[in-house]
Amino acid sequence: MITINSTTKLSTIIRANKDSIEAIASLSNELARLRNPILRKVMASRITIAEAAEIGGCTTEQCKRALIPLGFKWEEEPETDSSAPSSAQGTAFPPHTLHPAFPSHTLIEFDVRPIIWSNSDPLKAILEKYRALKPGETLCIINSFVPTPLIRLLEKEGASVSTETISPSEYRTYFTPASILPPMPTEQTIFFDTAEQFAAACAPYTPIEIDVRPLESPLPMQTILANLAQLPRGSALYVFHKRVPLPLLEHLENDPAHYEIHILTLAENNVRVLFIKP
Secondary structure, three states, rough: OEEOOOOHHHHHHHOOOOHHHHHOOOOOHHHHHHOOHHHHHHHHHHOEEHHHHHHHHHOOOHHHHHHHHHEEOOOOOOOOOOOOOOOOOOOOOOOOOOOOOOOOOEEEEEEOOOHHHOOOOHHHHHHHHHHOOOOEEEEEEEEEEOOOHHHHHHHHHOOOEEEEEEEEEEEEEEEEHHHHHHHHOOOOEEEEOOOOHHHHHHOOOOOOOOOOOOOOOOHHHHHHHOOOOOOOEEEEEEEEEEEHEEEEHHHHHHHHOOOOEEEEEEOOOOOEEEEEOO
């Protein structure tokens, strides 16, 4: 029997019992997308039960009732102050209002719903738009749910984040780059490259190559970390991966090595990652 709570990732639950896919998908139309294998890969490794409930417009209690009959044991968590703002969701502002400190910003809107509905992952396109922002610009991501994993990722880069609810099927999340805020250190330098840029990054090195695509989670992350621990300074590790390793990138935020990381997405389940250790 596996113990779970509201912070357990969906991927952990699905690995334990495949029947959980249908149990969660049946809770709402938004969560019904978990039935799609591609969207499941995009969502499951990034969101917790609590986040799934928020996305699906249901409650954590409903998720709990759906999963317990499948053999999961629910672990109650300590109560928290519900009046405190959630750092993962940023600060909520009134509709069509940006950060009060930046009222003159140009709003760059990006509706990612068509990308998701086409069974694709919008992360690469979002990060490209975010990192292309000029001073005085704020990126507005339009989605059918609050993109909590993206918020966490960009908050680590020092982004200022706010959210607003337009309707049950439209949420807007505003990202103001750290470059126009008080300086905040970034732990790693991450580039989402074109093929030419990735080749140029590899050119100065004879990298160590590993292929983690055949491995089941958590072995890919463990294998990469083990190789990085032995990687000499001034060298590089070339990884063949199935996906952009977001959990690994978050883990490396606390690594003092400060890797330069280049990511090239060639196709579905075909990603290259280059770690350069300065």
